[in-house]
Amino acid sequence: MRLLLVEDEERLGRALQRGLQSEGFAVDLAGDGASGLELALHGEYDAMILDVMLPRLSGYRVVRALRAERNWMPVLMLSAKDGEYDQADGLDCGADDYLTKPFSYVVLLARLRALLRRGAPERPSVLTVGTLRLDPACHRVSRGGHEVSLTIREYALLEYLMRRPGEVVSKTEILDHVWDASLDTAPNAVEVYIGYLRRKLGRDLLETVRGAGYRLRTP
Numbered sequence: 360m361r362l363l364l365v366e367d368e369e370r371l372g373r374a375l376q377r378g379l380q381s382e383g384f385a386v387d388l389a390g391d392g393a394s395g396l397e398l399a400l401h402g403e404y405d406a407m408i409l410d411v412m413l414p415r416l417s418g419y420r421v422v423r424a425l426r427a428e429r430n431w432m433p434v435l436m437l438s439a440k441d442g443e444y445d446q447a448d449g450l451d452c453g454a455d456d457y458l459t460k461p462f463s464y465v466v467l468l469a470r471l472r473a474l475l476r477r478g479a480p481e482r483p484s485v486l487t488v489g490t491l492r493l494d495p496a497c498h499r500v501s502r503g504g505h506e507v508s509l510t511i512r513e514y515a516l517l518e519y520l521m522r523r524p525g526e527v528v529s530k531t532e533i534l535d536h537v538w539d540a541s542l543d544t545a546p547n548a549v550e551v552y553i554g555y556l557r558r559k560l561g562r563d564l565l566e567t568v569r570g571a572g573y574r575l576r577t578p
């Protein structure tokens with residue numbers, strides 16, 4: 360297994376490199392974001408360990424650029440920040456997992472092995488279905504290039520349907536995945552919100568499949 364390690368703190372970088380090599384990994388080390396991205400795009404790596412705060416190009420930007428090139432290598436991000444928002448930022452921009460510094464080397468290895476087992480399935484960070492586009496990183500939705508403003512619930516419903524384009528999704532599945540189980544949800548909530556989405560995004564987009572559920576039409 361070949362790993363790419365992008366870390367600008369030299370001592371930490373070297374120590375991690377040595378540790379991972381002693382586990383049998385081949386490890387290339389880059390000291391800044393730009394050279395890390397360059398290596399990532401042109402090398403054959405099984406996973407990348409990526410610091411967030413890097414000279415030349417931040418870890419967030421590296422992983423975004425990588426996903427934009429449709430490169431799905433597993434990415435484990437490292438950061439000294441520990442705010443919830445940073446973690447969400449990292450995951451939204453396309454990273455697969457996140458560790459806060461200082462971290463335990465044993466935990467790093469365990470997380471890394473879990474990522475390697477999962478491999479690199481295709482998972483674009485921006486969802487597109489026809490002219491419909493949803494960017495989870497900034498919670499933006501547009502259709503045909505026009506931005507559409509959605510409430511949190513409408514957005515969650517649309518995101519769920521966009522992750523299963525062309526499939527019939529039952530009302531129960533939608534309730535389970537989009538509505539908080541602790542909330543007392545009105546039985547017709549799904550119909551009501553499908554109606555809101557139709558109004559905002561166009562009536563042609565969401566098809567009602569009688570007795571079965573709803574389907575997001577694909578072009």
Ligand code: CA
Pocket residue numbers: 366367368410411412413
């Ligand atoms: Ca750093």
